[in-house]
Amino acid sequence: xxxxxxxxxxxxxxxxxxxxxxxxxxxxxxxxxxxxxxxxxxxxxxxxxxxxxxxxxxxxxxxxxxxxxxxxxxxxxxxxxxxxxxxxxxxxxxxxxxxxxxxxxxxxxxxxxxxxxxxxxxxxxxxxxxxxxxxxxxxxxxxxxxxxxxxxxxxxxxxxxxxxxxxxxxxxxxxxxxxxxxxxxxxxxxxxxxxxxxxxxxxxxxxxxxxxxxxxxxxxxxxxxxxxxxxxxxxxxxxxxxxxxxxxxxxxxxxxxxxxxxxxxxxxxxxxx
Ligand SMILES: [Fe+2]
Ligand SMILES: [Fe+2]
Numbered sequence: 001x002x003x004x005x006x007x008x009x010x011x012x013x014x015x016x017x018x019x020x021x022x023x024x025x026x027x028x029x030x031x032x033x034x035x036x037x038x039x040x041x042x043x044x045x046x047x048x049x050x051x052x053x054x055x056x057x058x059x060x061x062x063x064x065x066x067x068x069x070x071x072x073x074x075x076x077x078x079x080x081x082x083x084x085x086x087x088x089x090x091x092x093x094x095x096x097x098x099x100x101x102x103x104x105x106x107x108x109x110x111x112x113x114x115x116x117x118x119x120x121x122x123x124x125x126x127x128x129x130x131x132x133x134x135x136x137x138x139x140x141x142x143x144x145x146x147x148x149x150x151x152x153x154x155x156x157x158x159x160x161x162x163x164x165x166x167x168x169x170x171x172x173x174x175x176x177x178x179x180x181x182x183x184x185x186x187x188x189x190x191x192x193x194x195x196x197x198x199x200x201x202x203x204x205x206x207x208x209x210x211x212x213x214x215x216x217x218x219x220x221x222x223x224x225x226x227x228x229x230x231x232x233x234x235x236x237x238x239x240x241x242x243x244x245x246x247x248x249x250x251x252x253x254x255x256x257x258x259x260x261x262x263x264x265x266x267x268x269x270x271x272x273x
């Protein structure tokens with residue numbers, strides 16, 4: 001299965017790059033499954049139902065979230081009706097929405113997409129490790145199983161937590177990809193037991209910024225401790241940033257992995273497979 005994952009879409013620049021670029025990118029990569037983290041799409045904070053519809057129409061199959069899941073409060077009443085939009089599964093029981101979803105993939109295949117959130121340096125939620133383990137117990141990966149691929153978006157600040165998560169589930173899922181830090185890491189690879197991994201996919205946003213937000217006001221926050229200008233997304237051309245993975249439908253594990261960086265300020269990267 002050919003799987004494209006794109007990191008946090010930030011503001012209008014990120015939205016425009018995604019809706020403008022994804023149809024051609026999806027076609028060029030011949031992607032079977034496209035997953036996009038949408039937690040910062042609405043002015044940096046959350047995502048609106050209209051944006052969800054636009055991203056799905058542009059070619060995303062599943063959208064994930066993170067610590068900004070509820071910044072657009074309309075999502076609380078919307079998320080239960082849209083199974084292609086998931087939020088971290090380790091929110092407390094009773095939280096609206098779901099933390100994992102199974103989608104149909106061309107060729108009669110199915111894929112499980114899961115979203116978990118780390119706890120180090122973040123709002124503490126339930127245990128993402130045990131939460132993921134419980135969800136995985138409901139599925140069987142590979143030919144003859146319930147799903148032929150499993151992708152987990154781990155939305156976390158700490159590299160150590162992301163790596164620990166990936167090694168814990170190495171060989172049991174197809175892809176573990178990190179989000180939230182908004183900067184693509186160079187450690188994309190296939191782990192020992194066959195899981196593709198990248199500590200952070202980077203963001204779909206303007207990199208002439210502080211993690212997607214206008215650099216002046218963002219930097220000032222570190223200089224002055226009185227409230228200053230409100231943070232707003234940077235408005236230059238965005239880079240689409242993420243990871244592309246090809247998996248074996250028989251084992252459900254990764255065969256090849258490569259970064260994707262398209263447009264904007266970042267050095268460009270495109271898979272050669
Ligand atoms: Fe983010
Ligand atoms: Fe985040």
